[in-house]
Amino acid sequence: xxxxxxxxxxxxxxxxxxxxxxxxxxxxxxxxxxxxxxxxxxxxxxxxxxxxxxxxxxxxxxxxxxxxxxxxxxxxxxxxxxxxxxxxxxxxxxxxxxxxxxxxxxxxxxxxxxxxxxxxxxxxxxxxxxxxxxxxxxxxxxxxxxxxxxxxxxxxxxxxxxxxxxxxxxxxxxxxxxxxxxxxxxxxxxxxxxxxxxxxxxxxxxxxxxxxxxxxxxxx
Numbered sequence: 001x002x003x004x005x006x007x008x009x010x011x012x013x014x015x016x017x018x019x020x021x022x023x024x025x026x027x028x029x030x031x032x033x034x035x036x037x038x039x040x041x042x043x044x045x046x047x048x049x050x051x052x053x054x055x056x057x058x059x060x061x062x063x064x065x066x067x068x069x070x071x072x073x074x075x076x077x078x079x080x081x082x083x084x085x086x087x088x089x090x091x092x093x094x095x096x097x098x099x100x101x102x103x104x105x106x107x108x109x110x111x112x113x114x115x116x117x118x119x120x121x122x123x124x125x126x127x128x129x130x131x132x133x134x135x136x137x138x139x140x141x142x143x144x145x146x147x148x149x150x151x152x153x154x155x156x157x158x159x160x161x162x163x164x165x166x167x168x169x170x171x172x173x174x175x176x177x178x179x180x181x182x183x184x185x186x187x188x189x190x191x192x193x194x195x196x197x198x199x200x201x202x203x204x205x206x207x208x209x210x211x212x213x214x215x216x217x218x219x220x
Contacts, residue, residue, distance in 0.1 A: 001028050002095045004123065005065070008032035010048040010056060011187040012145040012164060013100035013179060016138050017125045018060065019194040021098055030094060031063040032056075033085060035078075039071035046148050046186045047214040052199070055219045059195035079114065086118045096121035102181045103128055135169055135178040143192035146201065147185050150213045154184040160206050161215035188217055 004027050008014045021027050034053060035044040043053055050066075057064035065088070067081050089097065097120050101107050108124060115122050126134065145164040150157055155176055162168055164187050169178055176184045191198035204216030 002026055002121075003028050003030050003093055005031055005033050005089050005094045005097045005120075006062070007097055007099045008034045008053075008056075008064075009100065009186070010034065010043045010046050010053055010189065011100075011148070012138055012143055012189050013102065013126060013181075015056075015100075015145075015189040015192055015194050016134070016143060017098055017100040019141075019143075019192065020125045021123070022194065029062060030092070031065050032060065033065045033067065033097065035067045035069050035081075037071050037073075038068045044069055044073075046188065047216070048148060048188050049216070049218065052188065052201070052217055052219055055199050056189065056195075059197055059199060061196055082114065083118075086115070086120055089120060090118065094120065096123050098123040098125060100126055102126050102131055102134070102179055104181060131177055131179040131181060132169075135164075136166070138192075139165055139169075141193055143189065143194075144198065145187040145189040146203075146215065146217065148188040148215055148217065149186040151183050151185070152208075152211050152213055154182070157206075157208065157213040159185060160213040161203060190217075 006018050006029055022029055036050060037044050041050045042048055067085050099111060101124055111122050147159050147162045150160045190201045200220040201217045202220045204218055206215050
């Protein structure tokens with residue numbers, strides 16, 4: 001049985017990757033691994049509150065490993081903190097780390113380079129799945145998420161806070177990836193087949209920070 005640590009962004013892609021891996025007979029998912037910005041106590045990039053992150057882990061029935069990152073964070077510090085997480089994984093007999101990446105070859109190559117010296121195997125269960133089909137498959141299977149962050153250089157700010165659903169997919173501007181893989185948007189997942197029960201999210205403020213619009217959510 002291969003023991004796997006799931007790279008968890010708090011969004012739909014990592015959630016769907018978890019769902020797929022959980023049904024693989026040769027794998028045991030041991031924990032969720034997430035980077036958290038310690039200045040704001042939120043998931044890096046997605047802006048998800050730590051309380052929501054912890055509720056997601058509880059709903060998935062898995063321990064949460066938090067990698068604390070300062071703000072601002074240099075790449076050297078990021079890699080040092082991730083190396084510490086990898087050392088912990090090895091000490092707990094983890095064999096592999098899984099990621100929800102879809103098609104960005106440079107991101108995959110970076111992860112593979114970083115893990116190569118550790119002996120931990122990188123897994124990419126969603127790799128090169130057609131993202132339009134994948135997005136609809138997630139929604140049809142009951143995955144529910146809201147848009148937590150929008151890059152306003154690629155997508156209008158009005159999409160922040162919206163449900164990730166069929167209506168949203170139909171209204172995405174041309175050139176925007178249906179799963180937001182190029183960073184157009186990030187999501188906060190609150191229900192789906194990877195959770196024992198859905199989270200009840202309350203909508204909070206929507207704020208603009210340096211061209212990124214964040215929608216805040218709380219667990220009610």
